[in-house]
Amino acid sequence: MGGMSEETDVRAAPVAARVHLAHAVVQKLADDRGIDLLHLKGPAVLPGLRPEGRHSSDVDVLVRPSHLRSLVTAVESVGFEQRTSFATGSVFAHAANWWHDDWGWVDVHMSWPGVTIDAERAYDVLARDRVVRQIAHRDCPVPNRTAQRLILTLHSARSGGTTDLDHAWTAATPEEQDAVRALATELHAEVALAAGIGELELHRGDPTYLLWRHVTRGGSRFDEWRARLAAATTLRAKAELLTAAMRVNRDHLRMELGHAPTRSDIRARQRLRLRRAAGELTSRVRRS
Amino acid sequence: MRYRIADDVAWVSEEDLDGGEEPTAYLTRVPKGPPILLEGSGCVVWLALDEGGTLEEVIATAAAMTGAEPDSISDDVATLVDQLVVIGVVIEE
Numbered sequence: 317m318g319g320m321s322e323e324t325d326v327r328a329a330p331v332a333a334r335v336h337l338a339h340a341v342v343q344k345l346a347d348d349r350g351i352d353l354l355h356l357k358g359p360a361v362l363p364g365l366r367p368e369g370r371h372s373s374d375v376d377v378l379v380r381p382s383h384l385r386s387l388v389t390a391v392e393s394v395g396f397e398q399r400t401s402f403a404t405g406s407v408f409a410h411a412a413n414w415w416h417d418d419w420g421w422v423d424v425h426m427s428w429p430g431v432t433i434d435a436e437r438a439y440d441v442l443a444r445d446r447v448v449r450q451i452a453h454r455d456c457p458v459p460n461r462t463a464q465r466l467i468l469t470l471h472s473a474r475s476g477g478t479t480d481l482d483h484a485w486t487a488a489t490p491e492e493q494d495a496v497r498a499l500a501t502e503l504h505a506e507v508a509l510a511a512g513i514g515e516l517e518l519h520r521g522d523p524t525y526l527l528w529r530h531v532t533r534g535g536s537r538f539d540e541w542r543a544r545l546a547a548a549t550t551l552r553a554k555a556e557l558l559t560a561a562m563r564v565n566r567d568h569l570r571m572e573l574g575h576a577p578t579r580s581d582i583r584a585r586q587r588l589r590l591r592r593a594a595g596e597l598t599s600r601v602r603r604s
Numbered sequence: 605m606r607y608r609i610a611d612d613v614a615w616v617s618e619e620d621l622d623g624g625e626e627p628t629a630y631l632t633r634v635p636k637g638p639p640i641l642l643e644g645s646g647c648v649v650w651l652a653l654d655e656g657g658t659l660e661e662v663i664a665t666a667a668a669m670t671g672a673e674p675d676s677i678s679d680d681v682a683t684l685v686d687q688l689v690v691i692g693v694v695i696e697e
Binding site: 330332333334336337340341342343344345348371390394418451452453454 | 630635636639
């Protein structure tokens, strides 16, 4: 008979297996503490909404923002270590991630890129018609099919286009697409949805237009910051962005280096960013 | 005495993952682990335990899954079931 082995062997297990178990771990932590969250992407995706045989390499959950602190305490109580913060995790400052030696990465989202209504209210809307999906033989709440179509399409938009779009949007019936558009309207996510489905030019006057154009078509860091600045609608938001623009992202530097960055690492990166910015400006001047 | 998978266990098999040729199950007690790997016939016994039952029923299910004679695997199945009970992923009631 075959036997059983612990830890050392299973760490060599397929990433997909670890991801399934990690979803279950996070859900158990949520159940025990009354934390509201939804599982997104990967094994949380309902049948037919992603290519067969496609697997995620990390866990994505959307937490009710007012429950974030409880979730952080919960995941860190079982050995997860925070690696990026919400400010530095992405251009949308919407997620942070945690690492566990057994379970790998968990991305905790407080909002979803493209959704612009208040995050707590957005959670209510996305969770309103949630359904239960078994992941690793445990009950996990996931958004319903319409919400998943929207989430995957928005994800495709912010990733510059993915195969998710084929299943989540292109293959949807006109009625299903109408339902997704209605949900996007309720969440004030029309511009992001338009970016995902090739209708962005209909929103040229929107403050977030440049940001989504940058995300979907690419561009320099200078373009990115210009787009982020345009999308920041308050003076305070603009000031925070400008401050962040001057700083080196220590979290990402740590991941690149494989260790906590030293002062000299940060200084070296700062010099690199300045040189890159100067290079971009020079090429911009030459073009103009 | 009946055996079944404990309530706090999460598990996934290669079947769920559209995966490899050898039966493999990955399981853990949530939320603290540790992760456990069951390969080959160990996975077959686990899948039999998923249906629950007495030791004789688990042996019969595992035998049916593998085409083995129940008598030829009964000692090994009993040993593995005992080990799984000791680590808390299977309960006897």
